Amino acid sequence: MKDYSAYFNGPSLKNARKRGRSEVQHLDDAFEVPADMVGIGQGQHYFIQTYGCQANERDSEILAGIFETLGYEAADDVKNADVVLLNTCAIRENAEEKVFGKIGYLKTVKKTNPNLIFGICGCMAQEEVVINKILKKYPQVDLIFGTHNIHRLPQLLKQAMLEKEMVLEVWSKEGDVIENMPSTRAHQYKAWVNIMYGCNKFCTYCIVPYTRGKERSRHMSDILEEVEELKAKGYQEVTLLGQNVNSYGKDLDSDDDFATLLEAVAKTGIPRIRFMTSHPWDFSESMIDVIAKYDNIMPFIHLPVQSGNSEILRLMGRRYTREDYIRLFDMIKKKIPDCAITTDIIVGFPNETEEQFLDTLSLYEYCEYDLAYTFVYSAREGTPAARMKDNVERKVKEERLYRLNEIVNAKAKKANDAYIGRIVEVLVDGESKRNPDVLSGYSQHNKLINFKGRKEDIGKIVKVKITQAKTWTLEGEQID
Numbered sequence: 001m002k003d004y005s006a007y008f009n010g011p012s013l014k015n016a017r018k019r020g021r022s023e024v025q026h027l028d029d030a031f032e033v034p035a036d037m038v039g040i041g042q043g044q045h046y047f048i049q050t051y052g053c054q055a056n057e058r059d060s061e062i063l064a065g066i067f068e069t070l071g072y073e074a075a076d077d078v079k080n081a082d083v084v085l086l087n088t089c090a091i092r093e094n095a096e097e098k099v100f101g102k103i104g105y106l107k108t109v110k111k112t113n114p115n116l117i118f119g120i121c122g123c124m125a126q127e128e129v130v131i132n133k134i135l136k137k138y139p140q141v142d143l144i145f146g147t148h149n150i151h152r153l154p155q156l157l158k159q160a161m162l163e164k165e166m167v168l169e170v171w172s173k174e175g176d177v178i179e180n181m182p183s184t185r186a187h188q189y190k191a192w193v194n195i196m197y198g199c200n201k202f203c204t205y206c207i208v209p210y211t212r213g214k215e216r217s218r219h220m221s222d223i224l225e226e227v228e229e230l231k232a233k234g235y236q237e238v239t240l241l242g243q244n245v246n247s248y249g250k251d252l253d254s255d256d257d258f259a260t261l262l263e264a265v266a267k268t269g270i271p272r273i274r275f276m277t278s279h280p281w282d283f284s285e286s287m288i289d290v291i292a293k294y295d296n297i298m299p300f301i302h303l304p305v306q307s308g309n310s311e312i313l314r315l316m317g318r319r320y321t322r323e324d325y326i327r328l329f330d331m332i333k334k335k336i337p338d339c340a341i342t343t344d345i346i347v348g349f350p351n352e353t354e355e356q357f358l359d360t361l362s363l364y365e366y367c368e369y370d371l372a373y374t375f376v377y378s379a380r381e382g383t384p385a386a387r388m389k390d391n392v393e394r395k396v397k398e399e400r401l402y403r404l405n406e407i408v409n410a411k412a413k414k415a416n417d418a419y420i421g422r423i424v425e426v427l428v429d430g431e432s433k434r435n436p437d438v439l440s441g442y443s444q445h446n447k448l449i450n451f452k453g454r455k456e457d458i459g460k461i462v463k464v465k466i467t468q469a470k471t472w473t474l475e476g477e478q479i480d
């Protein structure tokens, strides 16, 4: 086998942990198409399968944009594709298992189409254990690249076309900010807008700071330009993306912070603004005031708590206590009474006791969230928590998840019941997945609404009267 050590400076989780003083570069012209790659994709098709969070969804839009710049068209199925990319997620073990399952499946596809170029990118590509496993066991992979070099797709594709050996380019550097990449957006009316990349929080269980590098913000002028462009094209909604949007601007020379950015985006007049995700740590009062002040900032906040017990929160490295969190939660509800709040919770963190778990349940009872994404703790190699001895059995963790989910579902139904009879505004996504006679879309509070309405209003914001509440969705009728 080829010696790959000379080909890439990583991936090394140890190197990825470093947060040096090196300047983040904002590069306007890092993306380029080599002359001999212009039009190389004419008559050929690409297929991208995306796993994980919106950061990956957005990266896949950029990868799709690059493919189309090269002349490729989107394929409707892997079987009809000439290039397949798996944009992977490393957040939990089961996320990785799914990807390995797919890699196995693609081996059979490659047998029928030996010219297929098969690539792996995204967060798993930043993990050395994964790379080593692929090098050893999955020779059907032609190309691996990481999260910091997606702009290099044309050059990497060219190499993969020319070389028989696997092409590997993963940088474990801290990351730059790369502007002016092409993009083919997944939706026509709502758009994701990156405001920052990476994460510096290093919660002890989490792999993201290693796979996504240092926290680095885009310049406010670049973000506003993107929002203005989207608005001019008729987009109704933007979601500002970052692992922790509250940290926006801390690495910039200017005084701009997330509150200033949010206000500036609100002033563009784009009809709807959302943002994801907020860490409770630096959620400022001025942010809450801006959200309360502007009608086009949606009254919906995803505010992951992870645990309701202060000792577990300390071990998780979350930087707040149960009391700090409740104080913030109460302040949001006081200043924005109608605000929907959702959360993320991990059960079964190493050595979590029954009492500590009960604190999570009691916090949930107090906050009565609109919804929660709940997970059993999954050890990620290289993170501090993975080195902790754990005395909680898998069975106990799963039982805790089950008990938590019962409360989550009951509160979700209760929160939804409160909407019966109310009129909400829905950005119409299209026909409902289950029934083409029914339309669906999201309300201001990010509730999924299925309703009887006019198909010509797809892509518009319409008024819907809620007639029925279920645990996950609301039903209603269009009234304007």
Ligand code: SAH
Pocket: 091, 092, 205, 206, 207, 208, 242, 243, 244, 277, 278, 279, 304, 306, 344, 345, 346, 375, 376, 377, 378, 379, 380
């Ligand atoms: N940046 C976001 C979270 C991104 S990951 C934030 O801090 O809010 C999304 C969620 O996955 C986290 O909120 C956490 O609940 C969960 N998660 C992260 N690492 C995990 C792990 N090792 N095991 C189980 N769940 C995990």
Ligand code: SF4
Pocket: 199, 200, 201, 202, 203, 206, 207, 208, 209, 243, 244, 279
């Ligand atoms: Fe992970 Fe914590 Fe960063 Fe969120 S804030 S991405 S949970 S390290």
Ligand code: F3S
Pocket: 051, 052, 053, 054, 055, 056, 088, 089, 090, 091, 122, 123, 207, 208, 211, 212
């Ligand atoms: Fe997964 Fe990477 Fe997002 S690990 S959750 S795709 S940042």
